[in-house]
Amino acid sequence: MTLASFLPLAIELGPQGFWWMNVLFLVAIYSLLGLSLNLINGYARMFSLGHHGFWAMGAYGAAWFTIQFHGHMPGVPLFLMSCVFAMGVAAVGGLLIGLPCLRLRGDYLAIATLGFGEIVRIAIQNSPREALGGSLGLEVPRVIMDVTRKTKADFRVLMVAIGFVLVALTAWAIRNYIRSARGRAMLAVAQDETAAGLLGINPVRSKVLAFVAASAVAGLAGAVYAHYQGIITPLEFNFMEMVKIFLIVVLGGLGSISGCVFAAFLLIFVEQWLAKLPADAGFFKDWWQVEYAAILVLLMIFRPRGIFGPREITDVWRDLKAKWAKKRSAA
Amino acid sequence: MSDVLFSTHAVTKRYGGLTAVSKVSLELHPGELVGLIGPNGAGKTTLFNLITGADTVSEGTVTFRGEDVTELKDYERAGLGMARTFQNIRLWPDMSALDNVQTVYQGPRGNNGFGAILRLPGFKRSERRIRDDSMKLLERMDLAEHADMRSVDLPYGEQRKLEICRALALEPKLLLLDEPAAGMNPTEKTDLMHTVEQLRQEFDLTILVIEHDMKFVMGICERIYVLDHGEEIAHGKPDEIKQDPKVIEAYLGGAE
Ligand SMILES: Nc1ncnc2c1ncn2[C@@H]1O[C@H](COP(=O)(O)OP(=O)(O)OP(=O)(O)O)[C@@H](O)[C@H]1O
Ligand SMILES: [Mg+2]
Numbered sequence: 001m002t003l004a005s006f007l008p009l010a011i012e013l014g015p016q017g018f019w020w021m022n023v024l025f026l027v028a029i030y031s032l033l034g035l036s037l038n039l040i041n042g043y044a045r046m047f048s049l050g051h052h053g054f055w056a057m058g059a060y061g062a063a064w065f066t067i068q069f070h071g072h073m074p075g076v077p078l079f080l081m082s083c084v085f086a087m088g089v090a091a092v093g094g095l096l097i098g099l100p101c102l103r104l105r106g107d108y109l110a111i112a113t114l115g116f117g118e119i120v121r122i123a124i125q126n127s128p129r130e131a132l133g134g135s136l137g138l139e140v141p142r143v144i145m146d147v148t149r150k151t152k153a154d155f156r157v158l159m160v161a162i163g164f165v166l167v168a169l170t171a172w173a174i175r176n177y178i179r180s181a182r183g184r185a186m187l188a189v190a191q192d193e194t195a196a197g198l199l200g201i202n203p204v205r206s207k208v209l210a211f212v213a214a215s216a217v218a219g220l221a222g223a224v225y226a227h228y229q230g231i232i233t234p235l236e237f238n239f240m241e242m243v244k245i246f247l248i249v250v251l252g253g254l255g256s257i258s259g260c261v262f263a264a265f266l267l268i269f270v271e272q273w274l275a276k277l278p279a280d281a282g283f284f285k286d287w288w289q290v291e292y293a294a295i296l297v298l299l300m301i302f303r304p305r306g307i308f309g310p311r312e313i314t315d316v317w318r319d320l321k322a323k324w325a326k327k328r329s330a331a
Numbered sequence: 332m333s334d335v336l337f338s339t340h341a342v343t344k345r346y347g348g349l350t351a352v353s354k355v356s357l358e359l360h361p362g363e364l365v366g367l368i369g370p371n372g373a374g375k376t377t378l379f380n381l382i383t384g385a386d387t388v389s390e391g392t393v394t395f396r397g398e399d400v401t402e403l404k405d406y407e408r409a410g411l412g413m414a415r416t417f418q419n420i421r422l423w424p425d426m427s428a429l430d431n432v433q434t435v436y437q438g439p440r441g442n443n444g445f446g447a448i449l450r451l452p453g454f455k456r457s458e459r460r461i462r463d464d465s466m467k468l469l470e471r472m473d474l475a476e477h478a479d480m481r482s483v484d485l486p487y488g489e490q491r492k493l494e495i496c497r498a499l500a501l502e503p504k505l506l507l508l509d510e511p512a513a514g515m516n517p518t519e520k521t522d523l524m525h526t527v528e529q530l531r532q533e534f535d536l537t538i539l540v541i542e543h544d545m546k547f548v549m550g551i552c553e554r555i556y557v558l559d560h561g562e563e564i565a566h567g568k569p570d571e572i573k574q575d576p577k578v579i580e581a582y583l584g585g586a587e
Contacts, residue, residue, distance in 0.1 A: 173448045180447030180454065181461065184434040188423045195421040198383055199435045200409035200501055209444065 021156035023272045025228055028163025029221050030264040034248035035170050035257065036217035041246070042254035043178060044210040045190035047106045050097065050113030051245050053120035054090040054215040056237035058222025060124060060132055061089035063140045063232060075146025082143075083223040090219025091212050093120075098211040102204055117242060124234040137233030140226050159228045166224065170217055171257045177213075186210050240292075247296055258313035335394075336361045336537050337413075337505050342381050342391030344374075344561075351377040353561040354391070357539075359505070364531055364538045366552035366569075368545075370581055374561040375541045376418055379507055382539075383415050384408045396504065414503035416494040418510045418541070424483040428474055428493050431482050432465040435500035465500060471533075472496045472526070488515045492523070499534060506530075508540040512547055524550055549573065557581065 033055060040048045062082040069078055101112040125135045132138060148155045177183045188196040189203045197203050226232050248267055252259030274288055337359045344352040352374040359365055367375050380386035382393055384405035392401045400408050422431050446454035469475045472492045477485055482493060491511055498506055511527065512520045528551045531538055542548045548555060549569040557565040557572060559581040565572055572578055 176448045176450060177444060180444070180458065181433075181436070181442050182444045182447060184426070184430055187426060187430075188434045191423040191425055192421050194385065195417070195423065196434075197405040198385055198409060198415055199497065200406050200414075201434075202404075202406045213444075 018156065019272070019276070021154075021160050023269055024160045025156065025163050026268045026272070027261075027265045028160065028167050029225050029228075030245065030248055030268055031167045031261045032163075032170055032221035032224075033218055033245045034252060034260040034264050035167070035174060036214040036221070037245050038249045038252070038255065038257070038260050039174060039210050039214040039217075041249055042256075043174075043183075043190065044186050044207060045254075046102070046207060046211070047110040048113040048211070048214075049110050049242055049246070050115075050117035050120075051214075051218055052237045052239065052242040053113075053117035054093055054218035055222045055225070055241070056117075056120050056124065056234070057093045057215075058086035058090045058219025059226040059232050059237070060138065060222070061219065062086035062223030063138045063226045064132065066141050066143060066227070067138070070141040070143065075143035078143045079147075079227060082227070083220055086219045086223035086226075087216040088219075090222065091216040093219075094212040094215025095208065098208045098215075102207040102211060114239075114242075117237075117239065121234050121237050124237075133233075135234060137231050139231050140229070142227075142230055144227055156228075159224070163224060166220065167261065171261070175257060182206070182209065243292055243296075247292055250296065250299055256312055262313060334361065335359070336363075336396065337382075337539075338394045339378075339382065340392045340394070342378070342393065343389045344377055344381055344386065345389045350561050352381060352558075355558065355561075355563050357556055357563075359537050359539060361504075361537055362531070362535070363554065364528065364540070364552055366548040366555040367539060367541045367558065368543070368548055368555060368572075369558035373558040375558055376509055377561075378558070379415060379509055379541065383413060383507065409501060409503075412502070412504035413507070414498035414501040414505070415507040416491070416498055416509055416511060418513065420487075420490050420494060422482040422490060422493060422497070424481070426482060427479050428482050428485060428496075429462075429465055429469065429478040431493060431497050432468055432500045433461050435497050436461040436465060468496050468499055488519045491515065492526075495527075495530070499530070502534075504535075504537060506536045506538045508538065508542075510541055510543065512542060512544050520544060520547060523547075527551060 033051060037048065037051045040046050040051075062085065065082040065085040066078060069081070073081075097113065097116050101109050104112065124132050127134055129136065144155065144158065147153070148158055178187070185196070185201045185206045186209070188199075188201055189206045193203050196206075244267065248260060248263045251267070252261070252263035271288070335358050337357075339355060339357045341354040341356055342352060343350065343354055355374075355378060357365075357367075367378070369375055377386065381388050384400070384403060384407075388401060392399055394400065395408065395411055395413060398411070400411065403411075423434065426434065442454045442457040445451075446457075466475060466478065469478055472495065474489060474493055474496060477489060477493075482490065485493060491514070495506075495508070495511060508527070512523050515523060524547050527538065527540065530536060540548070540552065549572075552569060554567065555565075555569055555572045556563055557575070557578050559577075564577045564581060565575045567575070
């Protein structure tokens with residue numbers, strides 16, 4: 001009898017449950033990516049198109065670390081340390097690209113980060129087979145299995161739980177950061193950089209901090225993703241992923257935490273549901289990538305501030321309740 | 332004469348072929364309230380930009396608290412105790428009035444990111460102090476009732492006052508006001524005039540103010556510098572300035 005058999009982690013999954021766990025895990029990963037990109041593109045109002053690069057750096061960082069120390073260390077600490085290592089790798093990447101680029105104006109930053117994301121992927125693709133696996137990808141030792149074997153927890157359920165704990169922690173950390181002196185400085189630089197500088201705020205420092213923190217979270221998402229997938233290939237981290245993350249941020253509302261998670265769920269659910277359809281399912285399946293772009297264009301036209309705007313779901317809910325209450329009292 | 336808090340030495344700014352500021356030298360002593368006037372396009376705002384580091388000088392030097400600050404960045408000069416307001420209001424629009432003030436307090440007694448994320452006791456203490464001090468400033472400028480309003484939603488005159496409030500949050504030695512009364516009605520203007528004079532005492536400030544309203548400038552400034560076409564054409568006590576033929580010429584010439 002183990003402790004975990006009391007936890008809901010040890011449930012038995014049918015194929016339907018499998019599918020759902022996969023969807024939920026991806027929702028957690030894309031929420032992490034969305035939340036962190038939201039810090040850059042939403043709160044700090046910069047324009048980065050290289051987030052998939054930091055995600056890839058985290059995934060490969062964790063994979064590399066795990067391979068190096070597999071067998072020398074028990075599974076749990078190895079898992080944790082690989083996550084920390086991945087965050088470090090992505091953060092250093094963020095610093096190296098951020099320091100020169102964040103002095104640039106918005107559109108230059110977009111181009112520079114776009115180039116960065118592609119360079120990361122192409123560099124991995126062309127890496128020697130024994131270093132990062134080249135285009136064939138890298139196999140990640142399943143260290144988390146050490147835990148599931150002992151506790152009988154289902155691997156996917158455990159990963160979903162880890163994923164959402166990280167989403168909650170990240171959301172909490174971002175919210176706390178925004179409501180602090182450093183966070184206010186970041187918002188000030190976003191809203192009027194000149195005024196911020198003249199009132200004693202170092203704009204470059206403020207931007208670099210946001211950029212590095214966001215890169216680290218993307219790296220963390222990459223690490224957990226790598227451990228879940230068991231094998232990662234460079235092609236997974238292509239520019240289409242960047243479009244997806246960006247769409248999640250815009251859909252959820254630049255600067256809205258709950259909106260971001262909600263948008264991640266919507267997008268991943270639809271995507272995975274379409275993937276389940278038979279190959280000849282027609283228009284919706286075949287044209288999905290075009291539809292991403294179309295959604296983005298429509299959003300920009302009709303709801304340029306996202307579905308909820310910068311508000312949280314709780315705010316929207318409160319407003320709706322107030323509206324209903326008014327209607328009822330009027331009737 | 333007593334020590335000099337702030338001075339410029341022959342600062343010049345050229346934009347292509349246009350010389351917006353030409354060899355201007357100012358000197359301010361601690362506690363002074365000095366006016367900077369001149370017709371439209373005289374180069375007053377440009378001079379403020381050179382003083383605060385919003386723009387770089389073409390020639391000349393700027394000295395503040397005995398230090399040559401010509402090469403310093405804007406935020407570094409601000410850190411030494413130099414704060415300004417803007418002719419075209421530049422509040423942070425989506426922030427509340429209170430947050431506009433709180434944001435500026437971050438420099439002198441900043442709390443770091445880790446403390447903020449983990450909500451450590453030191454962080455909470457620091458935030459409480461920032462909040463209390465900011466509220467006090469808002470109360471001082473009669474803005475407390477608007478504390479939670481978005482700054483863009485404030486009436487125009489209140490926005491101007493909030494800019495002063497925000498500048499005071501930097502705890503400056505030198506305060507530079509660029510047309511603080513622009514767009515205000517006569518009563519508001521008179522109120523602001525007295526407020527500026529009082530703030531100097533309360534916060535131990537040295538003030539340099541650009542203002543087109545002559546009643547305002549003549550009413551509170553001890554000395555006045557006059558710019559025209561980027562050059563300093565006169566300098567002296569309000570009464571002297573009023574009678575200076577060059578000043579009269581500059582203003583009448585501009586009206587033609
Ligand atoms: N960034 C710039 N680039 C080019 N020319 C500029 C720039 N800033 C100011 N100027 C020019 O410099 C001159 C002085 O402008 P400035 O804004 O300093 O005048 P001012 O005395 O503040 O006038 P006002 O009373 O209208 O505010 C003007 O001719 C203006 O067009
Ligand atoms: Mg001006």
